[in-house]
Amino acid sequence: MRSSTGCQDAMEIPRFTFNPKEGIDNPALVISDDPEPDRGPLPRLCQLKRVEEQSFGFLLQVEQGGRCFQVRCVQPWTPAEHGGLRDGDRVLEVNEEYVGDMDFNKVVRKIQACGLHLFLLVLGTKEYEQALALGVDLQTLAKASKRGSWSRPRLCHISRDPEHGLGMSVVLLEGQRGQFVVSTVSDGPAERAGVRTGDRLIWINGVMTKTISHSSLSRTLKRGTDSVTVLVIDSEGEGCYVRRKIPVLPVLSETCSLPHHTKTMRLSKGPDGYGFLLRQERLAGSRRIVHVLREVDAGSPAEGTGMEDGDLLLAVNGEPVESAEHEDIVRKIRRSGEKVVLTSISTPGRDLYRQLGVSPLFFHDEFITWDDTPQSASASERETLTGPSQETGSGSHFRCAFDPTLTTQVSGRAGEVFL
Numbered sequence: 001m002r003s004s005t006g007c008q009d010a011m012e013i014p015r016f017t018f019n020p021k022e023g024i025d026n027p028a029l030v031i032s033d034d035p036e037p038d039r040g041p042l043p044r045l046c047q048l049k050r051v052e053e054q055s056f057g058f059l060l061q062v063e064q065g066g067r068c069f070q071v072r073c074v075q076p077w078t079p080a081e082h083g084g085l086r087d088g089d090r091v092l093e094v095n096e097e098y099v100g101d102m103d104f105n106k107v108v109r110k111i112q113a114c115g116l117h118l119f120l121l122v123l124g125t126k127e128y129e130q131a132l133a134l135g136v137d138l139q140t141l142a143k144a145s146k147r148g149s150w151s152r153p154r155l156c157h158i159s160r161d162p163e164h165g166l167g168m169s170v171v172l173l174e175g176q177r178g179q180f181v182v183s184t185v186s187d188g189p190a191e192r193a194g195v196r197t198g199d200r201l202i203w204i205n206g207v208m209t210k211t212i213s214h215s216s217l218s219r220t221l222k223r224g225t226d227s228v229t230v231l232v233i234d235s236e237g238e239g240c241y242v243r244r245k246i247p248v249l250p251v252l253s254e255t256c257s258l259p260h261h262t263k264t265m266r267l268s269k270g271p272d273g274y275g276f277l278l279r280q281e282r283l284a285g286s287r288r289i290v291h292v293l294r295e296v297d298a299g300s301p302a303e304g305t306g307m308e309d310g311d312l313l314l315a316v317n318g319e320p321v322e323s324a325e326h327e328d329i330v331r332k333i334r335r336s337g338e339k340v341v342l343t344s345i346s347t348p349g350r351d352l353y354r355q356l357g358v359s360p361l362f363f364h365d366e367f368i369t370w371d372d373t374p375q376s377a378s379a380s381e382r383e384t385l386t387g388p389s390q391e392t393g394s395g396s397h398f399r400c401a402f403d404p405t406l407t408t409q410v411s412g413r414a415g416e417v418f419l
Contacts, residue, residue, distance in 0.1 A: 040130070040131075040134065040136070041123060041127035041128070041130045041131040041134075041136065041141065042127065042145065043092055043121050043122060043123050043127070043141060043142060043145045044084065044121075044122060044123075044124070045119060045120070045121050045122075045145075045244065045246070046080075046083040046084045046085045046089075046119070046120045046121075046122060047083050047084075047117075047118075047119055047246070048079040048080055048082075048083035048085065048117070048118040048119070048120065049079055049083070049116060049117055049118075050079045050116055050118075051116065052116070052288065054078075054079070055078070055418065055419060056078065056079050056080050056111070056118055056419050057074065057075035057078025057079055057080040057081065057419075058071050058072070058073060058074045058075065058078070058080040058085055058418070058419060059071070059072040059073040059416055059417070059418045059419070060072075060091070060107070060108065060111070060416070060417050060418075060419055061416045062104040062416075068090050068100070068128075069090065069091040069099065069104065069107055070088065070089070070090055070091075071085055071086070071087065071088065071089040071090075071091065071120075071122065072087055072088075072416075073087065073418070074086060074087050079118075083118075083120075085120065085122065086122075086124065088124065088125040089120075089122035089123065089124055089125070090122060090123045090125075090128045091107070091120055091121070091122055092121045092122060092123060092138055092139075092141070092142045093119075093120070093121035093142055094107060094110050094111060094114075094118070094119070094120060095110070095114060095118065095119050095251050095252050096119060096121075096152055096252045097110070098139050098142055100138050100139055101139075108417045108419070109320060109361065110362070111419050112320055112323075112359070112419070113320065113358060113359035113361045113362040114251050114358055114359075114362060115251060115356075115357040115358040115359065115362075116357060117249055117251050117357070118251075119246070119251075119252065121142055121145065123138075123141075146240055146244070147240070147243065147244075148236075148240055148243075149236040149237070149239075149240060150236075150237060150240045151233065151234055151236065151237035151240075152233075152237070152252060152253055152254050153202065153231055153232065153233040153237065153248050153249075153250075153252055153253040153254075154194050154195075154199075154231070154232050154233065154253055154254055154255075154256050155229065155230075155231055155250055155253040155254070155255045155256065155258060155356070155363075156190070156193040156194040156195050156229070156230050156231075156232060156255075156256045156257055157193060157227060157228075157229045157256075157257045157258050157259055158189050158190050158193040158195070158227060158228050158229075158230065158257070159189055159193075159226065159227045160189065160224075160225075160226050160227060160228075161188070161189045164185060164188050164189065165189075165221075165222065166188075166189055166190050166221055166228065167184060167185040167188020167189040167190040167191060167192075168182055168183065168184045168185065168188065168189075168190035168191075168195060168221065169182075169183050169218075169221065170182055170183070170201055170214075170217060170218070170221065171183065172214045177210065178208075178209055178210025178211065178212070179200070179210070180200065180201040180209050180214070180217065181198065181199070181200060181201070182195055182196070182197065182198070182199040182200070182201050182232060183197050183198075184196065184197045192257075193256055193257040194256025194257055195230065195232055196232075196234065198234065198235060199232035199233060199234055199235075200232060200233050200234070200235060200238045201217075201230060201231075201232055202231045202232060202233060202238075202248045203230065203231035203248075203250065204217070204220065204228055204229070204230050204231075205220070205228055205229055205230075205355060206229075206354075206355030206356070229258070229352065229355070229356075231248065231249075231250055231253060233248055249357075250356045250357060250358060251356075251357065251358055251362070255363045258352075258363060259349070259352075260349070261345050261346050261348060261349020261350075261352065261353075261360065262314070262343060262344065262345045262349065262360055263305075263306055263307070263311070263343065263344050263345070263346075264341065264342075264343050265302070265305035265306060265307055265341070265342045265343075265344065266305065266339070266340075266341050267301045267302060267305055267339065267340050267341075267342065268301055268338060268339050269301065269338045269339070269340075270300060270301050272297070272300070273300075274300065274301050274302050274340070275296065275297035275299075275300020275301055275302040275303065276293050276294065276295060276296045276297065276300065276302040276307055277293070277294040277295040278291060278292075278293060278294070278313065278326075278329065278330070278333075279291070279292045279293075279294050280292075280326040290312050290322070290350075291312065291313040291321065291322070291324075291326065291329060292310060292311070292312055292313070293307055293308075293309070293310070293311045293312070293313055293342075293344060294309055294310070295309065296308065296309050307342075307344065308346070310346075310347050311344040311345065311346055311347075312344060312345050312347075312350050313329070313342060313343075313344050314343045314344055314345055314359070314360055314361055315342070315343035315361065316329060316332040316333060316336070316340065316341070316342060316343075317332065317336060317340065317341050318341065318343075319332070320359070320361055322359060322361075343361075345360045
């Protein structure tokens, strides 16, 4: 006897054949495309990289009645255009720092002092208008664009302890060349400087760790100089930067323990002037022009404020002058009349910030203000100030008896700066 089950039963089940002309009668079987989700306004990141003595190539403008900073006049064949910046973009972040609640002048100074790399998080014109219409908080939108856990890198300056050294060691991640994990001693110099166990070591004393061997790095940590400057980031933060295809650089970091090396000097003119010489000099082995304070007279107002021979001039009355012409700086000092505020940095400090690739003013907000600055002198006062600048074989100088070399032009309208 043969069974009536099995293949025979299977053949008795009616077969279904799909006819594309007739479609599908059963509504449960209807297949439809999922609607495209409404993602809302999305910021985009523009990475700009210039060379020395080159501008970024765009105009930054503050909109009337608000704190929105708009990009205008993007120049062709410039870092701005190559980096994807477009006319009408609104700037949300400068180098990973939200600027919507900042003063326009402060934003400008941050860009001027950032060196060769500039990262701008922007909203296009349509996206910006959409965000306003929806009432979207722009700071929340900027943070959400990071997609997940995010933290900025930390720039830490560690002073060596006679007993505990730097208080940190590094381990090479297995199978990953140049990838180092930090381990710190509890309450040691590294931990006090802001380094944490588990951090990724990205950079040390101006050198990317991916370019050096484990043995060489260990020697630097054990028998190096009295201090080191390191760039570190936690593992989740590093993953976020990798995902966003952004290099981890000092210009993106927050500082934990950087030495200032800077001086803010308030000088009142004496009977023989301020008592120092301002010289324009070229840094050895570089095309960079710097403005150096020389020949500080004993007992002069300059010496009384702590000025030392060889200090580099950074700002006059709160306005950065690293990239200014010598004659322009002289005019600024003369217009100050009987008082002037000078910001300078020592030679060791200059060397440190050259390693970082940013201006010494980059991390110090107190030098990006115009508070407590002298008023301009009258025309008669300007005529009676110390004599004109002079040209010598070794450069210009003016007797007041960085790079950045960033080309910056102030436009004819208030609230506009070409960067």
